[in-house]
Amino acid sequence: MANQLFDFGLVGLGVMGRNLLLNMADHGFAVIGYNRSPQKVTDLENEIVPGTTIKGTSDLKVMVAALKLPRRITLLVKAGQPVDDMLEELVPLLDKGDIVIDGGNSHYTDTLRRVRYMQEKGFHFMGMGVSGGEEGARRGPSIMPGGDAEAYQHVKPMLEAVSAKVNGEPCVSYMGKGAAGHYVKMVHNGIEYGIMQLISEVYDVLHRGYGFTNDELHEVFKQWNDGELQSFLVEITRDIFLKNDDKTGKRLVDVILDKAGSKGTGKWTSQDAMDLGMSIPTIDIAVSMRNLSALKDERVKAATVYPSEIKIAGVSKEEIVQQARDALFFGIMISYAQGLALLVEASKEYQMEIPLPDVVKIWRGGCIIRSSLLEVFYQAYVKNADLPNILLDSHIAALVKSRTENTRRFIATAAQAGIPVSALAVSLGYFDAYRSAVMPTNLIQAQRDFFGAHTYQRVDEEGIFHSNWQ
Numbered sequence: 079m080a081n082q083l084f085d086f087g088l089v090g091l092g093v094m095g096r097n098l099l100l101n102m103a104d105h106g107f108a109v110i111g112y113n114r115s116p117q118k119v120t121d122l123e124n125e126i127v128p129g130t131t132i133k134g135t136s137d138l139k140v141m142v143a144a145l146k147l148p149r150r151i152t153l154l155v156k157a158g159q160p161v162d163d164m165l166e167e168l169v170p171l172l173d174k175g176d177i178v179i180d181g182g183n184s185h186y187t188d189t190l191r192r193v194r195y196m197q198e199k200g201f202h203f204m205g206m207g208v209s210g211g212e213e214g215a216r217r218g219p220s221i222m223p224g225g226d227a228e229a230y231q232h233v234k235p236m237l238e239a240v241s242a243k244v245n246g247e248p249c250v251s252y253m254g255k256g257a258a259g260h261y262v263k264m265v266h267n268g269i270e271y272g273i274m275q276l277i278s279e280v281y282d283v284l285h286r287g288y289g290f291t292n293d294e295l296h297e298v299f300k301q302w303n304d305g306e307l308q309s310f311l312v313e314i315t316r317d318i319f320l321k322n323d324d325k326t327g328k329r330l331v332d333v334i335l336d337k338a339g340s341k342g343t344g345k346w347t348s349q350d351a352m353d354l355g356m357s358i359p360t361i362d363i364a365v366s367m368r369n370l371s372a373l374k375d376e377r378v379k380a381a382t383v384y385p386s387e388i389k390i391a392g393v394s395k396e397e398i399v400q401q402a403r404d405a406l407f408f409g410i411m412i413s414y415a416q417g418l419a420l421l422v423e424a425s426k427e428y429q430m431e432i433p434l435p436d437v438v439k440i441w442r443g444g445c446i447i448r449s450s451l452l453e454v455f456y457q458a459y460v461k462n463a464d465l466p467n468i469l470l471d472s473h474i475a476a477l478v479k480s481r482t483e484n485t486r487r488f489i490a491t492a493a494q495a496g497i498p499v500s501a502l503a504v505s506l507g508y509f510d511a512y513r514s515a516v517m518p519t520n521l522i523q524a525q526r527d528f529f530g531a532h533t534y535q536r537v538d539e540e541g542i543f544h545s546n547w548q
């Protein structure tokens with residue numbers, strides 16, 4: 079048909095959708111975007127770069143009819159029911175063999191359900207994680223597609239073109255079968271939660287504990303970002319400290335209410351890790367601390383019941399900055415280690431065949447958790463693609479070992495002062511348990527057998543045993 083002119087379609091012209099579409103057009107693809115709201119279509123049209131081929135429409139039929147076959151349509155709509163609603167609208171308009179990609183933060187079980195549903199109707203459906211926020215979508219995100227390998231071939235050149243690049247290599251790769259794309263993105267976000275919580279704890283000790291000004295904090299984070307802690311999250315934190323509030327002239331960070339929001343991906347990571355019997359306490363506590371932060375009124379009351387004076391003793395400002403740097407480095411390593419170990423297990427359990435070397439490779443650029451450490455992890459997986467936990471790699475072990483002393487000191491200083499550093503503390507606890515050949519779990523087994531005849535195994539003999547304890 080003569081009017082089938084466009085290479086790719088995109089549904090949902092919110093911030094992410096609009097920017098991704100503009101990015102595709104920059105790379106020479108003819109693209110058409112749909113949004114029910116004409117205002118969103120106008121917003122898109124206002125940003126069209128001369129010389130690119132973009133069209134916006136608020137008529138879904140127009141978009142579908144204008145696409146080359148097989149149609150390739152990306153959805154960037156709110157996760158949950160809106161995705162299902164959109165599929166219902168699309169299905170009657172599609173032809174067999176058309177490809178629909180969900181680029182939102184959908185729960186992976188929803189993606190599995192939708193893959194089956196669309197397959198039965200003769201369509202290809204893929205779940206794809208996209209990370210990097212507004213700027214990433216526009217200039218190059220990290221992209222995590224998974225599922226239908228045949229359909230992937232039809233979108234691969236476009237995804238490679240629009241993704242971020244590291245050393246000339248695109249930050250996109252096939253993440254595995256089923257809902258692997260959304261699973262990998264979910265765990266990416268879990269790690270993101272962990273790192274953000276760790277940064278906030280270090281900030282708390284320096285700011286509330288040691289009275290660092292925002293200018294001093296900017297300097298500290300600048301130094302860190304120029305060194306081994308180089309990462310997107312440390313970099314934006316550095317800049318946050320300098321931003322002024324238009325209304326009051328104060329630093330914006332100081333007028334922001336200490337109640338964290340969330341959209342669910344961190345919680346889902348913890349929930350799924352629990353289901354799989356995997357230990358990811360740094361991520362769990364990050365979710366938990368956001369929940370605790372939401373109880374602002376109760377915390378204000380509790381602060382009067384348990385008044386405390388923050389007392390820091392015996393550690394100089396110079397020393398605490400060094401301790402903080404090492405503790406943050408340590409915690410971040412542990413956060414990645416837990417998330418990646420979860421991916422290894424989930425990949426086996428759900429038969430996703432997730433290529434771990436490719437995961438860390440495409441996280442090196444474009445995404446929220448990009449950092450210079452990803453190259454270190456990539457090298458570890460190049461040496462051994464079957465690593466169950468990156469902490470077992472000898473180079474990574476050396477990096478972690480050299481930070482443990484200062485991490486212990488930093489946590490001790492914070493605990494003495496009464497400043498919560500929960501994510502750092504559980505990161506250290508996880509590490510100390512993981513590296514311990516002996517855990518006190520023998521006692522737990524004894525208790526279980528004592529009160530419930532749950533049985534136990536022995537260190538000196540094969541088999542299952544039960545004792546009469548009384």
Ligand code: 6PG
Pocket residue numbers: 183208209210211267270339340341342343344445446
């Ligand atoms: C990304 C981010 C993004 C996520 C936000 C919000 O990779 O670009 O992970 O996808 O939606 O960070 O997450 P919360 O609202 O749950 O903090």
